[in-house]
Amino acid sequence: MKAVIQRVSKASVSINQQEVGKIDQGLVILLGVHEKDTQEDVDYLVKKIVKMRIFEDEQGKMNCSIEQIQGQILSISQFTLLADTKKGNRPSFIAAARPESAIALYESFNKGIEENGIHVETGQFGADMAVSLVNDGPVTIVIDSQSK
16 A cells, blocks of 8 residues: 655645545545555554654644644545556556455545544545645655555
């Protein structure tokens, strides 16, 4: 499971020009589910993201977690994070999980975040989405559960 995590001051997601999710200060998470991912990968990422200290404290140091600042998360499913670009010019997405298992793990990820008291907004799995965000920092971190 691969997560691209961006610290934002605000973000939103729209489908067909209709806003379906919106947050203020927090994180935008683009989540790609690998064909070999399991609930263990979900649990690893949830724990890591909830506790990750990437928000500034009073001294301006990255010392606070999303829990501590009472931030929000905009979670976006993005299978293209699993692109293989080794051969040719067209990416292969063969490593991405099939939709049935990817949806279940994506929903489990969002539920796990919410169970930690963090509000989660989402896009729609499989839809063409327009994601707007204002990076804060910018701070962008990539976590791959396969590299733990």
